[in-house]
Amino acid sequence: MTPRNCLVTGASRGIGSVIAGRLSAAGHRVALTARGADQLAEVAAKLSGPSLCLPADVTDPAAVDNVFSTVEDAWGPVEVLVLNAGAAVAKPMAKLTDDEWYGQLELNLTAPFRAMRRAIPAMTRSNWGRIVVIASIAGKIGEPNLSAYTASKHGVIGLMRAAAAELAKTGVTVNAVCPGYVDTPMTDGWVGKIAARTGKDRAEIRTALEHKQPIRRLITADEVADVVDLCVASAAITGQAITVDGGAVQS
Ligand SMILES: NC(=O)c1ccc[n+]([C@@H]2O[C@H](COP(=O)([O-])OP(=O)(O)OC[C@H]3O[C@@H](n4cnc5c(N)ncnc54)[C@H](OP(=O)(O)O)[C@@H]3O)[C@@H](O)[C@H]2O)c1
Structure with missing residues (x-):
C-alpha cells in the first residue's frame, strides 16, 4: 500500500472522524x-500516523484554499479527498x-465543487487521485421536510457523476x-429537533429512525467508512453513488 x-x-x-481514523490506521497521512x-x-490526537489539524469553514473559499496550501507545503498535493x-x-x-x-446549497454542494476544483489539477498531473463525497439517500429519493438538503445532495451526486466522466482517462476516480x-x-x-417539534419521546423517535432501514437499526460510521476504503482501493469504481442504508433504497 502506497501512503497517500x-x-x-x-x-x-x-x-x-471515523473515516480519518481508518485512513490513518491504513498508513496514510491525514489532514x-x-x-x-x-x-x-x-480526533487528530487519536490518529496513529502523521496528521495535520486545519480548522476551517468549508464554505469560506480562502480558508479552504489555505487548507490545501498547508497540506501541499507539509506533504505535497492532496491525493485522497473525502x-x-x-x-x-x-x-x-x-x-x-x-x-x-x-446555506444548504453552499455547504453541501458548492463547497464540494470548490474543493474538487482545487484538488483536480494536481491529481491529474500525477495520474492518480481519489475523490469521495459523503452524500445521502436524500441524494437519490425525495425526503419530506428536507427539501434544501435533498436538493443539495441530489446536486452533489450530479457533480460527482460529471467529474467522474470528465476525469475517467486521468487515473482520478x-x-x-x-x-x-x-x-x-x-x-x-x-432526534432532538423532532422531539421538540412533535413532543414525542426521544426513544420512540430513535426507534422510528432505526426502522427506516430494513435491517432495523442505524447504519454505523464504520459501515460508511468501509465503502470509502473500497473507493480508495479501486481504480475501476468511478461515477458511482453507493448506497449504505440497510436495503431501503434499491438502486
Ligand atoms: N448522520 C446521518 O444519518 C447521515 C445520513 C446520510 C448522510 N450524512 C452525511 O454525512 C456527512 C457527515 O454527517 P455526520 O452524521 O457525521 O454529521 P455530524 O456528526 O454533524 O458531523 C458533521 C461534521 O461536519 C463539520 N461541518 C459542518 N459544517 C461545516 C462547515 N461549514 N465547515 C467545516 N466543517 C463543517 C462538523 O464540524 P464543525 O461543526 O466543527 O464544523 C463535523 O465535523 C454529512 O455530509 C451528512 O449530510 C449523514
Whole structure:
C-alpha cells in the first residue's frame, strides 16, 4: 500500500472522524478539517500516523484554499479527498427561508465543487487521485421536510457523476457514498429537533429512525467508512453513488 496524502472535511466527529481514523490506521497521512478546533484536535490526537489539524469553514473559499496550501507545503498535493462536511436544515418547504436554502446549497454542494476544483489539477498531473463525497439517500429519493438538503445532495451526486466522466482517462476516480440514517451526532440532533417539534419521546423517535432501514437499526460510521476504503482501493469504481442504508433504497 502506497501512503497517500488525504484530506477529510468534517473530520471532527461522526462519520468524518471515523473515516480519518481508518485512513490513518491504513498508513496514510491525514489532514483533518472542520470549524471546531478543539474537537478536531481531539480526533487528530487519536490518529496513529502523521496528521495535520486545519480548522476551517468549508464554505469560506480562502480558508479552504489555505487548507490545501498547508497540506501541499507539509506533504505535497492532496491525493485522497473525502468531502464529508455537511448538515441538514429540517423544516417544511413552505417555511424554508432563502438564507436556509442558499446555506444548504453552499455547504453541501458548492463547497464540494470548490474543493474538487482545487484538488483536480494536481491529481491529474500525477495520474492518480481519489475523490469521495459523503452524500445521502436524500441524494437519490425525495425526503419530506428536507427539501434544501435533498436538493443539495441530489446536486452533489450530479457533480460527482460529471467529474467522474470528465476525469475517467486521468487515473482520478470520483464516487459518492449514500448512507441512510447513521448513528452520529447529526442523527442525535435530528432526534432532538423532532422531539421538540412533535413532543414525542426521544426513544420512540430513535426507534422510528432505526426502522427506516430494513435491517432495523442505524447504519454505523464504520459501515460508511468501509465503502470509502473500497473507493480508495479501486481504480475501476468511478461515477458511482453507493448506497449504505440497510436495503431501503434499491438502486
Ligand atoms: N448522520 C446521518 O444519518 C447521515 C445520513 C446520510 C448522510 N450524512 C452525511 O454525512 C456527512 C457527515 O454527517 P455526520 O452524521 O457525521 O454529521 P455530524 O456528526 O454533524 O458531523 C458533521 C461534521 O461536519 C463539520 N461541518 C459542518 N459544517 C461545516 C462547515 N461549514 N465547515 C467545516 N466543517 C463543517 C462538523 O464540524 P464543525 O461543526 O466543527 O464544523 C463535523 O465535523 C454529512 O455530509 C451528512 O449530510 C449523514
